[in-house]
Amino acid sequence: MCEFSFNPYRKDNPIWPESLYSDLNSPDITVLHKSLKGYQPTPLITLPALARKLGVAQIYVKDESSRFGIKAFKALGASYAIYRFLKAKWEQKFNTEFTPEAFLDKEKMKLLGKWTFCAASDGNHGKAVAWTAKMLDQNAVIYMPEDTVEARIKNIEMEGAKVVIVNGTYDDCVTQIANDAKENNWVVISDTAYDGYTEIPKYIMAGYTGVFRELDGIINMPDKTEIDFVFMQTGVGGFTGAGMWYYSNKYGNKRPKLISVEPTQSDCFLESIRFGNGNIKPTRGNQQSIMAGLNCGVPSIISWPIIRDAADLFISITDIYAEMAIRQFYYPVNGDKRIISCESGAAGMAGFIAMFLDEKLSHARKEINLNDKSRVLIINTEGDTDPANFKTIVNKGPLYY
Numbered sequence: 166m167c168e169f170s171f172n173p174y175r176k177d178n179p180i181w182p183e184s185l186y187s188d189l190n191s192p193d194i195t196v197l198h199k200s201l202k203g204y205q206p207t208p209l210i211t212l213p214a215l216a217r218k219l220g221v222a223q224i225y226v227k228d229e230s231s232r233f234g235i236k237a238f239k240a241l242g243a244s245y246a247i248y249r250f251l252k253a254k255w256e257q258k259f260n261t262e263f264t265p266e267a268f269l270d271k272e273k274m275k276l277l278g279k280w281t282f283c284a285a286s287d288g289n290h291g292k293a294v295a296w297t298a299k300m301l302d303q304n305a306v307i308y309m310p311e312d313t314v315e316a317r318i319k320n321i322e323m324e325g326a327k328v329v330i331v332n333g334t335y336d337d338c339v340t341q342i343a344n345d346a347k348e349n350n351w352v353v354i355s356d357t358a359y360d361g362y363t364e365i366p367k368y369i370m371a372g373y374t375g376v377f378r379e380l381d382g383i384i385n386m387p388d389k390t391e392i393d394f395v396f397m398q399t400g401v402g403g404f405t406g407a408g409m410w411y412y413s414n415k416y417g418n419k420r421p422k423l424i425s426v427e428p429t430q431s432d433c434f435l436e437s438i439r440f441g442n443g444n445i446k447p448t449r450g451n452q453q454s455i456m457a458g459l460n461c462g463v464p465s466i467i468s469w470p471i472i473r474d475a476a477d478l479f480i481s482i483t484d485i486y487a488e489m490a491i492r493q494f495y496y497p498v499n500g501d502k503r504i505i506s507c508e509s510g511a512a513g514m515a516g517f518i519a520m521f522l523d524e525k526l527s528h529a530r531k532e533i534n535l536n537d538k539s540r541v542l543i544i545n546t547e548g549d550t551d552p553a554n555f556k557t558i559v560n561k562g563p564l565y566y
Contacts, residue, residue: 167519168429169480169529170439172473177418179474181410185363185467188249189371189410197248197265198241198375202300203233206379214499216541219521223540225384225392226494226514227376230505230548237510237547238376239293239356242403243284245372246354246365247297251277274301281306283351285331285338287400287457288317289509289547294354295326306351308338313457316551334452336462357401358467366403366467373407376544384542385415392421392542394535398512399425399434400461402468404546409475421542422477422533426516428454432481433464434472445469455484455554458509458547478533480526482512482519488558489522490515494545496563507555510547517543522566 198204208231212224229238248268254277255263267273281304284294291307298305305326309318310333318328331338339357346353358366377385384391395412399405405425412420425434430450437446445464452460464472490511494504506514520530535541549555 166429167480167482167486167523167526168432168435169478169526170435171478171529171532172438172476174438174443174473175477176474179413179471181470181474185367186410186471188367189374189407190414191371193265194245194371194375195378197245197268198372200265200268201233201244207232207376209380209383210502210504212497212501214501215493215497218498219518220537221535221539221541222537225540225542226504227380227542227544228504229376229544229546230510233296235292235296236550237289237293238373238404238544239289240296241375242356242369242372243290243293243354244297246368247282247294247301249368250352250354250365269300271302274303279303281349281351282354283307283342283346284354284356285309285335285342286321287313287335287460288320288550289458290356291321291326291328292317292324295321295324299325308342310335310338310460312453314551314554316553317457320550334462335460356403357461357463357465360466363467366465370403370407370410370467373404374411377408377411389419390416390421392540394422394424394539395542396424396426396513396517397544398456398459398509398516398546399427399472400431400459400509401463401465402434402472403465406465406468406471408544410471413471413475420475423475424478424480424516425472425476426512427479427481428456428459428487428512429481429483430454431456431460431462433462435479435481437464437469438473438479443473454487456487456508456512457551459512478529480516480519480529482515482523486515486519486523487511488561489518489564491555491558492561492564493518495559504545505548506545507547507550510545510550513543514545517541
């Protein structure tokens with residue numbers, strides 16, 4: 166059953182410690198991304214026919230399904246985090262500047278030596294770490310939960326990484342890889358932060374802001390944005406934290422309304438807002454949603470303060486809405502462009518659709534004033550990363566509602 170909570174901790178003009186979050190504003194984020202082979206901004210697609218059908222003014226979809234050829238936005242975070250790690254090592258060792266141009270310099274990489282980068286992942290983040298490591302001629306080891314589908318395992322192995330299957334959930338992978346990395350002298354590139362481990366997740370979140378920076382001058386103008394709502398899918402919070410930081414930092418109390426979307430079985434942010442008294446609470450769900458990339462049980466301690474202070478609304482949705490969103494993207498309304506998406510990638514659209522079709526969430530829609538004048542931004546964060554399940558879902562045909 167879908168659930169929601171408005172945010173009693175929201176601040177009009179949130180201020181976060183510079184010591185923690187100044188790197189989210191680093192000018193080298195965009196420079197690094199543009200230096201990577203295959204970089205180009207992902208498209209912003211409009212869906213005017215669907216907007217008319219649901220009764221809003223416009224729907225924009227930032228489509229990450231083609232990013233760097235790996236079908237997901239995650240490489241923006243992994244590449245920037247590994248760059249910052251290597252930059253620190255280079256400047257400590259040689260006392261000279263390490264720039265984004267040096268990142269792909271094979272001679273400089275030889276001077277730094279071999280590293281093994283490791284990560285816990287449900288799929289896309291692990292592939293992004295493996296992709297970056299392969300690009301740099303480095304090693305990668307990825308730990309994945311036992312219920313991971315074969316296609317996502319193969320996708321990572323194709324990037325040259327070793328995959329280790331853990332008997333448990335994503336959170337069990339995080340715990341085990343933290344221990345194993347110490348024993349093996351590996352470098353953990355995790356997108357979730359925990360006590361004693363915040364630097365790398367902070368850089369990953371900084372890299373994710375690239376998704377929203379690419380909208381500058383298109384719908385994000387210097388002193389105003391041309392959207393009223395942003396729906397963001399939330400796992401441990403790195404992506405949502407990046408988006409909510411971007412809009413809060415850029416527009417303050419003039420930012421669009423920011424909505425976090427989670428699976429009902431992995432709703433750690435909704436649980437924290439409802440029952441945590443401003444602090445982190447783990448989900449009480451079983452973390453078994455088909456939205457595999459969002460099956461996370463505990464918020465990242467780096468993303469939590471941003472999302473707690475910036476979000477307007479938290480919703481959780483059942484798997485049926487994720488399937489509906491994939492089909493809605495694949496079978497567009499009256500001339501709208503087709504979009505390829507998988508379960509987690511479509512979760513923002515799933516939350517948006519649920520606001521109109523789910524009886525409980527319809528109350529939230531009316532209260533937040535999502536109406537015929539609203540302009541909505543949704544991010545499709547992945548393509549068909551599980552081709553078999555994608556085919557099963559789209560074979561059910563178009564939606565009728």
